[in-house]
Amino acid sequence: MTRVCVTGGAGFIGSNLADRLQAEGAEVVVVDNISTGRREFVSDLLKRPGCILMEGDVLDQDLLKRAFTGCDWVFHLQANADVRYGLDHPTLDLEQNTVATSRVLEAMRATGVRQIVFASTGSIYGEPIVFPTPEDAPFPVQTSLYGASKLACEGLVSAYATGYDFTAVICRFVSILGERYTHGHVFDFYRALKRDPTHLKVLGDGRQEKSYLYVQDCVSAILTATSFHENEPGAHVYNLGTEETVVVDDSIGVITDYLKASPTVEHTGGDLGWVGDSPLILLDTARIQALGWKPQLSIRDAILRTLDWFEANEYAWRNQL
């Protein structure tokens, strides 16, 4: 790879991926509207030769065409990641995920770029009936607008792979943790305990079981699949995750130990954090492991790494207290 574009490249996962792509020798064009992404996350990257930020929206076809020109791959990580609030803004996932992905694919066609990595999610399995859930699990029924929109994106990406000979790598992530993580359970609990270390309110019954993956492990997996399938047209689908899970109450334990806090924990009750939440996400990762990839950090270590980063980077959470 000599030149690549990362949409959402100033975001949590996108900026970590952009750094690694640059370290491997690529010129990286970041497209980001700096809504959930942050300038701080790309400030080092942008000092490197050939690396630029094109600030703007992925719905802007002209911007995309300028960004993609001359690229070998597009890493499409931009998305509306407000999973939980889909029902409050039911067309947001459609516009920011599904329609945006269509625009990305059209801009690729227009500029002759035919290799795409698409960041999907384990949420597309709805409420799975097989655990760990493999890529070819029984055809699921969607339970969230976020999952539905990501499934729609996968469909578009796959149809372009078949119809226009695109090489597509689709990665279905569990929740990701690590440096620059600014959205999700661990972030919410950390901030809540910084505000008030004596009391913590938890959605659901605290028994929701989740698999997490460390962001550098996630990036390694993406790069492993990408180099494996380079110039191999078709849709290549991979689950990315660890083989372990934690329940919400356990990750709270890691955070309170780290902060030396002893809050009273209040569970709001019910087995789901919100409507459409999955009570258990655990993905079968045999397919990506068969390419030689393995996660390096346990979930516990990924949480600790995240907390270390919070402590060293107050700017990322202090103004949101």
Added chain:
Amino acid sequence: MTRVCVTGGAGFIGSNLADRLQAEGAEVVVVDNISTGRREFVSDLLKRPGCILMEGDVLDQDLLKRAFTGCDWVFHLQANADVRYGLDHPTLDLEQNTVATSRVLEAMRATGVRQIVFASTGSIYGEPIVFPTPEDAPFPVQTSLYGASKLACEGLVSAYATGYDFTAVICRFVSILGERYTHGHVFDFYRALKRDPTHLKVLGDGRQEKSYLYVQDCVSAILTATSFHENEPGAHVYNLGTEETVVVDDSIGVITDYLKASPTVEHTGGDLGWVGDSPLILLDTARIQALGWKPQLSIRDAILRTLDWFEANEYAWRNQL
């Protein structure tokens, strides 16, 4: 049901469904932009008390709200059905199917209508690996923009069912034949032989195997599932088809016999009619049959019924010769 709306209700399947709903006592509001639908198909219906045509586009939110007000169910049959030409207009399926379905769901929310039948397709199974293909087949990879867009619609409909307590009946059709059929293999072959009974050009190798269903059987299945699930929130998914298949060359045989034609048949070759075409579609219909439904016509009889209708209704094909 006292009042219902059928989008695409002047189309092939929609108008047959509208007639049956009216015959069972419902007032039917038809929404159709008369692009592939035809006024002739609803002219009888519109003489019935309470039955009206609201001419316009399903992307028009205000039109939808007026149409849905006071309805018990929305039967969302409007779609871009130009399956084959998806790659020539790659955003059309997204707009006319995915975005349109989002508009329908939003208009339902706005008007308090919470029961929807969605017309989906066996194309969402891509190139299946299990035959007959059940509703919970291994998670497929999409091979056509049409299938991808219908899958996206299913996801939206299911997410609304979970998130807003909608009752959703999702029917995945094989190809449908019968009265008012004006689009597809049998139509193309009939017209071609009317133009030139001595020569017939066939896409692919003529061995593509398809399952077809007679339109009145299709409508009966929809009504069976609808009354079974009335007031049962959630997403209920059904395959609709027959248990038999025909290969393209066999349906050509039925048509040439009917027309007493003896054309030389030219196969263009390859095992697919077009990129993204499925070489074999055969759906497992045990789930809908468990509700007591069975198809009444064989595929051969459905083709013959279609040809009878062509002969009696020259207006439907003559001007397209």
